[in-house]
Amino acid sequence: MRAKTKAKSSKPNYTIREKAYQYIQSRIASGDLPSGGAISELLLAKELGSSRTPVREAISQLVSEGLLEQTPNRGTVVVQLTREDIVDLYELREALEVYVIAKVTREHLPVEDIKRLELLSNGILALVNELDATGEPYLNTEQMQRFITADRGFHTLLMAFSFNPRIRKVVDETRLLIRIFAMRRLGYGAEKLRKIHGQHAAIIAAIVSEDPALAVQRLAEHIQISRQERLDEFDRNRRASTIERSYSDLNL
Amino acid sequence: MRAKTKAKSSKPNYTIREKAYQYIQSRIASGDLPSGGAISELLLAKELGSSRTPVREAISQLVSEGLLEQTPNRGTVVVQLTREDIVDLYELREALEVYVIAKVTREHLPVEDIKRLELLSNGILALVNELDATGEPYLNTEQMQRFITADRGFHTLLMAFSFNPRIRKVVDETRLLIRIFAMRRLGYGAEKLRKIHGQHAAIIAAIVSEDPALAVQRLAEHIQISRQERLDEFDRNRRASTIERSYSDLNL
DNA sequence: TGTCTACATATTGAATACAAAAAATCTACG
DNA sequence: CGTAGATTTTTTGTATTCAATATGTAGACA
Numbered sequence: 166m167r168a169k170t171k172a173k174s175s176k177p178n179y180t181i182r183e184k185a186y187q188y189i190q191s192r193i194a195s196g197d198l199p200s201g202g203a204i205s206e207l208l209l210a211k212e213l214g215s216s217r218t219p220v221r222e223a224i225s226q227l228v229s230e231g232l233l234e235q236t237p238n239r240g241t242v243v244v245q246l247t248r249e250d251i252v253d254l255y256e257l258r259e260a261l262e263v264y265v266i267a268k269v270t271r272e273h274l275p276v277e278d279i280k281r282l283e284l285l286s287n288g289i290l291a292l293v294n295e296l297d298a299t300g301e302p303y304l305n306t307e308q309m310q311r312f313i314t315a316d317r318g319f320h321t322l323l324m325a326f327s328f329n330p331r332i333r334k335v336v337d338e339t340r341l342l343i344r345i346f347a348m349r350r351l352g353y354g355a356e357k358l359r360k361i362h363g364q365h366a367a368i369i370a371a372i373v374s375e376d377p378a379l380a381v382q383r384l385a386e387h388i389q390i391s392r393q394e395r396l397d398e399f400d401r402n403r404r405a406s407t408i409e410r411s412y413s414d415l416n417l
Numbered sequence: 418m419r420a421k422t423k424a425k426s427s428k429p430n431y432t433i434r435e436k437a438y439q440y441i442q443s444r445i446a447s448g449d450l451p452s453g454g455a456i457s458e459l460l461l462a463k464e465l466g467s468s469r470t471p472v473r474e475a476i477s478q479l480v481s482e483g484l485l486e487q488t489p490n491r492g493t494v495v496v497q498l499t500r501e502d503i504v505d506l507y508e509l510r511e512a513l514e515v516y517v518i519a520k521v522t523r524e525h526l527p528v529e530d531i532k533r534l535e536l537l538s539n540g541i542l543a544l545v546n547e548l549d550a551t552g553e554p555y556l557n558t559e560q561m562q563r564f565i566t567a568d569r570g571f572h573t574l575l576m577a578f579s580f581n582p583r584i585r586k587v588v589d590e591t592r593l594l595i596r597i598f599a600m601r602r603l604g605y606g607a608e609k610l611r612k613i614h615g616q617h618a619a620i621i622a623a624i625v626s627e628d629p630a631l632a633v634q635r636l637a638e639h640i641q642i643s644r645q646e647r648l649d650e651f652d653r654n655r656r657a658s659t660i661e662r663s664y665s666d667l668n669l
Numbered sequence: 670t671g672t673c674t675a676c677a678t679a680t681t682g683a684a685t686a687c688a689a690a691a692a693a694t695c696t697a698c699g
Numbered sequence: 700c701g702t703a704g705a706t707t708t709t710t711t712g713t714a715t716t717c718a719a720t721a722t723g724t725a726g727a728c729a
Contacts, residue, residue: 180489180682180683181682181683182682182683205710206710206711207709207710207711215683215684216683216684216685217684217685217711218682218683218684218685219682219683219684221474221711221712222473222474222477222682225474225477225478225481226477226481229477229478229481229482230481237432237711237712238689238690238691238710238711238712239690239691239710239711240691240710240711241711250583253581253582253583253584254583256516256520256579256581256583256584257513257581257583257584257587259516260512260513260515260516260517260584261509261512261513263512263516264508264511264512264515264516265512268508327508329505329508329509330505331502331505331506331508331509331591332505332508332509332512335509335587339583432712432713433712433713434712434713457680458680458681459679459680459681467713467714468713468714468715469681469714469715470712470713470714470715471712471713471714473681473682474712489681489682490680490681490682490719490720490721491680491681491720491721492680492681492721493681670729671728671729672727672728672729673726673727673728673729674725674726674727674728675724675725675726675727676723676724676725676726677722677723677724677725678721678722678723678724679720679721679722679723680719680720680721680722681718681719681720681721682717682718682719682720683716683717683718683719684715684716684717684718685714685715685716685717686713686714686715686716687712687713687714687715688711688712688713688714689710689711689712689713690709690710690711690712691708691709691710691711692707692708692709692710693706693707693708693709694705694706694707694708695704695705695706695707696703696704696705696706697702697703697704697705698701698702698703698704699700699701699702699703
């Protein structure tokens with residue numbers, strides 16, 4: 166097995182630039198800065214109590230990571246994913262995750278690593294039990310947060326086993342974009358959670374039985390299901406906002 | 418088939434920042450700024466006749482693209498790929514290219530697109546003929562350039578058929594890094610060219626016969642062979658520079 | 670001679686100032 | 700009224716200045 170990769174990304178970074186980066190990203194993630202909304206360097210600088218310079222640099226970075234979009238001499242806006250963007254992002258994810266799981270499965274993953282995957286997977290099962298116990302139909306916000314952490318952790322850990330920081334970085338950025346812009350997922354019920362847990366468990370089983378083709382097939386399917394959900398959501402939102410717009414058109 | 422994607426990346430960009438970006442990148446690509454060498458904002462600004470500001474922004478972008486490496490309050494250096502970096506980069510390429518060729522092959526590529534691939538592939542064959550005709554054992558610089566163009570074009574075109582600009586971007590950046598830092602390939606002879614052409618032709622054949630698995634296998638092998646060459650080259654260089662260093666150590 | 674501290678120098682990070690371009694507003698004219 | 704053009708305002712792009720941090724060096728002292 167490959168040695169643990171050098172930790173070159175250890176940047177405590179007390180720079181204002183980094184603070185600006187965190188600040189802007191969190192405001193995008195929270196939906197505070199809406200998709201398609203304009204970004205004002207001056208305003209952000211004021212809010213941060215800094216000059217425009219570090220804000221500009223943070224914006225540059227966010228542009229290169231795909232969260233913002235810039236047109237010269239015009240300005241910067243929060244990216245607005247199209248339907249095709251979602252498809253493209255999921256393809257990218259699928260290509261890389263599938264590659265990694267094939268590699269990982271071929272290379273005989275240590276038992277303790279399998280255990281860690283199962284732990285994360287069981288976190289989802291725990292949420293199912295909570296729902297069953299309380300009788301609530303859907304996850305509340307805090308539980309939803311735990312679900313996202315567990316689900317994300319599962320995939321992140323799987324990617325970590327590739328020992329390829331570059332693949333990891335691309336997948337992380339891809340997942341970030343999807344999460345921020347194509348995911349307002351609400352109302353996860355016990356049934357859906359059970360399905361997802363089942364998929365994760367099936368993937369782990371395929372890894373344990375050292376069947377790369379099966380692992381690939383199951384992970385690909387898992388991702389494609391997730392993709393379809395995002396697309397359905399996107400279509401629903403678009404239909405909704407189109408209707409909304411029609412109404413406001415009538416008001417003119 | 419998917420519609421042609423919107424051309425959002427059309428930036429003529431007369432900004433100094435963009436000039437600085439081009440300038441620095443070309444100096445890295447030419448080997449003028451050596452791997453591991455320090456980057457001076459002030460010096461580059463002077464050379465460009467500009468201030469540090471646009472240079473800084475260009476540097477930021479190059480950092481995010483992986484050509485430069487930055488440590489806060491210390492400075493910026495041209496990235497120096499390790500052996501593992503090369504392995505990682507080739508894995509990334511393989512994951513994405515393999516995914517794309519599978520997709521493309523399944524989707525029945527139009528004849529004219531196949532023709533375009535063949536055209537590029539034949540460009541390599543033409544070089545073989547030139548070598549045979551002139552009796553030269555190896556490609557000269559100009560021919561080498563044409564080979565790189567043809568070889569790169571083949572893969573780029575293949576990726577273009579995916580109609581996924583995000584995958585294309587990642588592959589492009591990956592290939593750029595490999596080309597700049599892990600490729601000082603010289604002395605390509607007729608035999609090597611024939612092999613590469615054969616591999617390309619075999620890949621095209623697999624696409625034509627609409628056999629995704631075969632196409633995948635052949636492309637993967639093609640990439641892995643290239644990877645091995647880079648690694649061998651890397652090891653040779655390292656051995657050479659190690660010996661060199663031993664000598665200079667003796668001189669102390 | 671070796672090491673530690675103080676000072677000098679260089680370089681990055683950030684703030685401010687200025688210029689140029691685009692957007693918004695206003696005005697004159699049809 | 701509406702529109703074309705001019706003017707004002709805003710915003711981006713660039714230059715310059717200032718501050719903080721790190722590096723290099725010289726000299727004092729053990």
